Amino acid sequence: MAPRIVMPREFREASEYSPPFYSRAGKIVVGITTEVTGSDVTLGLQMWLEAAQDWRTSWTAALPIDTAGPVTRYTFHNHVFGITTYSVTDFFVKAYIPRNAAMRLFMEHDTAVPVMYSVMVEDCVSAIEAVA
Amino acid sequence: MADQTLLTSAAHTATVNSAEFSWDRAKAYMVLDVTAVTSTPGLTPKIQVYDATSGQWITIASYTQVNPTGAVTYTFCASDQSFAPSTVTETKQCYLTARMRVRIEHADTDSATYTVSFLEVNAT
Numbered sequence: 001m002a003p004r005i006v007m008p009r010e011f012r013e014a015s016e017y018s019p020p021f022y023s024r025a026g027k028i029v030v031g032i033t034t035e036v037t038g039s040d041v042t043l044g045l046q047m048w049l050e051a052a053q054d055w056r057t058s059w060t061a062a063l064p065i066d067t068a069g070p071v072t073r074y075t076f077h078n079h080v081f082g083i084t085t086y087s088v089t090d091f092f093v094k095a096y097i098p099r100n101a102a103m104r105l106f107m108e109h110d111t112a113v114p115v116m117y118s119v120m121v122e123d124c125v126s127a128i129e130a131v132a
Numbered sequence: 133m134a135d136q137t138l139l140t141s142a143a144h145t146a147t148v149n150s151a152e153f154s155w156d157r158a159k160a161y162m163v164l165d166v167t168a169v170t171s172t173p174g175l176t177p178k179i180q181v182y183d184a185t186s187g188q189w190i191t192i193a194s195y196t197q198v199n200p201t202g203a204v205t206y207t208f209c210a211s212d213q214s215f216a217p218s219t220v221t222e223t224k225q226c227y228l229t230a231r232m233r234v235r236i237e238h239a240d241t242d243s244a245t246y247t248v249s250f251l252e253v254n255a256t
Contacts, residue, residue, distance in 0.1 A: 026254045047251075049163060049165055049205070049247075051139075051141070051163070051247035051248070052141070052165045052167070052247055057205075058219055058220075078159075078215070078253065078255075093217070093218075094216075094217030095219040095220075096161055096220075096253035098135075098161060098251050099252040099253055099254050100134065100135045100251065100252055101135065
């Protein structure tokens with residue numbers, strides 16, 4: 001999966017889902033660029049459950065919005081080592097990436113205060129080169 | 133390989149076994165997706181392998197009993213490595229085999245409606 005912007009840079013006042021995406025990698029990186037401080041936002045990862053014919057949330061976390069370090073990176077990985085947090089804006093999350101099931105991300109807004117951000121996802125590489 | 137739907141949506145009040153299925157990967161996500169309950173059912177998911185020599189189903193992974201009070205999705209890892217992410221309900225380290233089934237043991241006769249599926253996960 002090539003780097004893909006699943007939520008383009010724009011102000012948002014309400015919760016939003018990304019389009020579905022697939023990965024054949026053991027690790028994926030999700031990068032979020034926030035440009036202004038705003039309401040509390042929760043990032044979540046969902047996968048499509050064929051048996052239920054519905055999306056199911058597999059992970060969520062409150063997103064640290066920090067204009068001093070505006071790129072927050074989550075690496076979902078299947079390594080057995082125990083690193084969970086590298087810095088306040090660089091997180092490692094132990095997880096299995098489903099091979100056949102579609103995934104999608106969501107950004108859940110707790111309030112209607114607008115927040116500008118973009119979200120990208122890609123198969124794991126050493127670093128995110130850029131987030132639009 | 134394709135993901136497997138082992139139990140389609142139905143209400144159960146007693147222990148149920150899936151049909152035998154084949155699996156040729158070392159890891160799997162097992163998803164127990166509960167959509168409705170009556171009272172407080174206790175459900176213990178197990179993975180069993182078939183021993184053709186003895187003709188017995190052998191439990192290789194027994195997960196902790198869950199007690200859903202409403203719609204809830206449980207995810208269980210079965211892995212050949214010690215792997216316990218917080219993103220799943222529980223992980224068991226075990227070897228998966230070509231002939232398996234899933235067993236959902238009920239602690240009482242309270243009803244639970246659920247599906248069970250086995251999902252392939254990516255290698256490192």
